Amino acid sequence: MTTNPSDLARKNLxxxxxxxxxxxxxxxxxxxxxxxxxxxxxxxxLNGKTGRLEAAEASGVGIDKERTxxxxxIANVRxxxxxxxxxxxxxxxxxxxxxxxxxxxxxxxxxxxxTGHAVPSVAPGRASRYFNKTxxxxxxxxxLAAGESKDMPVKFIVDRDLPRDVKRxxxxxxxxxSGDEPG
Amino acid sequence: MSTVATAHADEHHGAPKGITRWLxxxxxxxxxxxxxxxxxxxxxxxxxxxxVIRAExxxxxxxxxDPQFFNMMTTMHGLIMVFGAIxxxxxxxxxxxxxxMIGAPDMALPRMNNWSFWILPVAGTMLVSTMFMEGGGPxxxxxxxxxxxxxxxxxxxxxxxxSIHLLxxxxxxxxxxxxxxxxxxRAPGMNLMKMPMFVWTWxxxxxxxxxxxxxxxxxxxxxxxxxxxxxxFFDAAGGGDPVMFQHIFWFFGHPEVYxxxxxxxxxxxxxxxxxxxxxxxxxxxxxxxxxxxAFLSFIVWAHHMFTVGMPVAGELYFMYATIMIAVPTGVKVxxxxxxMWKGSLSFEIPxxxxxxxxxxxTIGGFSGLMLGVAPVDTQYHDTYFVVAHFxxxxxxxxxxxxxxxxxxxxxxxxxxxxxxxxxTFHFWWSVIWVNxxxxxxxxxxxxxxxxxxxxxxxxxxxxNMISSIGGFAFGLGQLLFLYIVVSTIxxxxxxxxxxxxxxxxxxxxxxxxxxxxxxxxxxxxx
Numbered sequence: 001m002t003t004n005p006s007d008l009a010r011k012n013l014x015x016x017x018x019x020x021x022x023x024x025x026x027x028x029x030x031x032x033x034x035x036x037x038x039x040x041x042x043x044x045x046l047n048g049k050t051g052r053l054e055a056a057e058a059s060g061v062g063i064d065k066e067r068t069x070x071x072x073x074i075a076n077v078r079x080x081x082x083x084x085x086x087x088x089x090x091x092x093x094x095x096x097x098x099x100x101x102x103x104x105x106x107x108x109x110x111x112x113x114x115t116g117h118a119v120p121s122v123a124p125g126r127a128s129r130y131f132n133k134t135x136x137x138x139x140x141x142x143x144l145a146a147g148e149s150k151d152m153p154v155k156f157i158v159d160r161d162l163p164r165d166v167k168r169x170x171x172x173x174x175x176x177x178s179g180d181e182p183g
Numbered sequence: 184m185s186t187v188a189t190a191h192a193d194e195h196h197g198a199p200k201g202i203t204r205w206l207x208x209x210x211x212x213x214x215x216x217x218x219x220x221x222x223x224x225x226x227x228x229x230x231x232x233x234x235v236i237r238a239e240x241x242x243x244x245x246x247x248x249d250p251q252f253f254n255m256m257t258t259m260h261g262l263i264m265v266f267g268a269i270x271x272x273x274x275x276x277x278x279x280x281x282x283x284m285i286g287a288p289d290m291a292l293p294r295m296n297n298w299s300f301w302i303l304p305v306a307g308t309m310l311v312s313t314m315f316m317e318g319g320g321p322x323x324x325x326x327x328x329x330x331x332x333x334x335x336x337x338x339x340x341x342x343x344x345x346s347i348h349l350l351x352x353x354x355x356x357x358x359x360x361x362x363x364x365x366x367x368x369r370a371p372g373m374n375l376m377k378m379p380m381f382v383w384t385w386x387x388x389x390x391x392x393x394x395x396x397x398x399x400x401x402x403x404x405x406x407x408x409x410x411x412x413x414x415x416f417f418d419a420a421g422g423g424d425p426v427m428f429q430h431i432f433w434f435f436g437h438p439e440v441y442x443x444x445x446x447x448x449x450x451x452x453x454x455x456x457x458x459x460x461x462x463x464x465x466x467x468x469x470x471x472x473x474x475x476x477a478f479l480s481f482i483v484w485a486h487h488m489f490t491v492g493m494p495v496a497g498e499l500y501f502m503y504a505t506i507m508i509a510v511p512t513g514v515k516v517x518x519x520x521x522x523m524w525k526g527s528l529s530f531e532i533p534x535x536x537x538x539x540x541x542x543x544x545t546i547g548g549f550s551g552l553m554l555g556v557a558p559v560d561t562q563y564h565d566t567y568f569v570v571a572h573f574x575x576x577x578x579x580x581x582x583x584x585x586x587x588x589x590x591x592x593x594x595x596x597x598x599x600x601x602x603x604x605x606x607t608f609h610f611w612w613s614v615i616w617v618n619x620x621x622x623x624x625x626x627x628x629x630x631x632x633x634x635x636x637x638x639x640x641x642x643x644x645x646x647n648m649i650s651s652i653g654g655f656a657f658g659l660g661q662l663l664f665l666y667i668v669v670s671t672i673x674x675x676x677x678x679x680x681x682x683x684x685x686x687x688x689x690x691x692x693x694x695x696x697x698x699x700x701x702x703x704x705x706x707x708x709x
Binding site for chain 1: 291355358397398416427431494
């Protein structure tokens, strides 16, 4: 234990600096939790977050003709958005590994243009990491002018490693409004 | 860093006079006193809100206030009691006692100490003032889950956010001060494993504060940018996730509950040995148990969120980790009981409160165990059972320990012994009515009454009425506490230097009342 007052002040200052640094670092850590949760959900497939594949990667995957999985489609719209949004087909029979294409139809009933963003989710959650999309309207924002209707395609592959006991997958999209056009 | 203060030039003068004594104070005792008075003021304000809540819940139907105001009351009651009453009270006790317990002349950073206190009344005023703004104050629960607190919150929420920032600054500066004081200012010969338990528990609490208060500041900052600057941390429309708010909040929130109870463990670990006339049983196991509780507090947060739709593996992990906390907590309760075993016990006022703490806090711990079991939590979640649980650990736990500490140290602070008849009455009045108040809430919770709702089904009416009567009586009793403290400051029987028959530690070697400056030269500890 030091007795010299100026030595003590210096020592205190050093400790304060370290502790203040911890405080600042923890503030940063709070924000770091945001991407960490995303990574965690990607790895574990929690929260129904789906995978994304580049088309090139997708072509190299073989098709498992022996298995058939039912994929169902659900479309939701937040009430205040004023869009009609539905899948073209309610469900498909797919072989794991096969590249499939389906599409959703969205129509803007509002008297003005609306930009929206679709958030996907796959149930059951543990299967979501085996559901990969190569092309999806959910990758970017979608804009519909007043009264406009649009076909929105999705290309996906169900991974061959999908657990054997999963026979049925549900892909759900929810459209959220990200902004109205004035007028 | 200009906040690092040099020692007082003149160690021999007494307390300065007038308002500047308090405004410009760098004295740990004065600042401790101010913290305690601030905490008591907020306790009365938060308590008045609890009275409104209990008045509305006295009978089914809507009688006293409208639902929006009721929601504001539950929200503000929680926020004020957590951030305004319990936390500042513990910091006040730390300011008063830690330098005297470790033989230091003052806190390490006296000017920062002044700053961390004076931020509090500003933050508190700002928080309370939101209630008088257009659209009302926060009414989204003290846990301020998004999107209730972002998309659907009143305009005053920005003031709430800023007041949380300020409270965070105050706590972090206070915590840094405590750590620096404890690490650098101990009297020669006092190594870490000779430190009094209150000092140990506060050292660990301060580390918890530095680790999690910035995360809370981050959470409210994200709320702010979501509200005004177009980010979507918690907004699904922009790719965010409201559940993530709960993860971030409880990453702060769970260590926070230990911030509010570890110093209590320290206080009780002083009182029980004193009135058992035996040293604390298992001192080093107490230290390790405190550290383990602090560590575990970081890895159990999602047990507050069992119902959000977690996979079974996650529920199992958080359940087992949560239940594990019972082990170090059990060690502590065991050690307190073992300290009393074959001791020559006497039941002075602080001992009565400490014993009530051990019994009633343990009840709160047991109901916590029940809530920690994931499969049954689905039923208990967001019911009055949860309310009963956290009031047993926070009222009969944290608050009782603070009252016990005040009765324990008040003669040292003021130089006077309080009126024992009144204090005995205060104890029995409080301990009876607090159980009338909170015990029935277990029953109505298990029967399914949801929390934070101003109306309820008629089958809950009887227990709610009993609970309300207990609430009014308990609240009234705390005004007696105010009277006892004020009259003790004004006068009373002179207290000796040791104050208590079995007192032990450096703080009992300075005269009563403790002089304005103590331990200008460090004592030798063997």
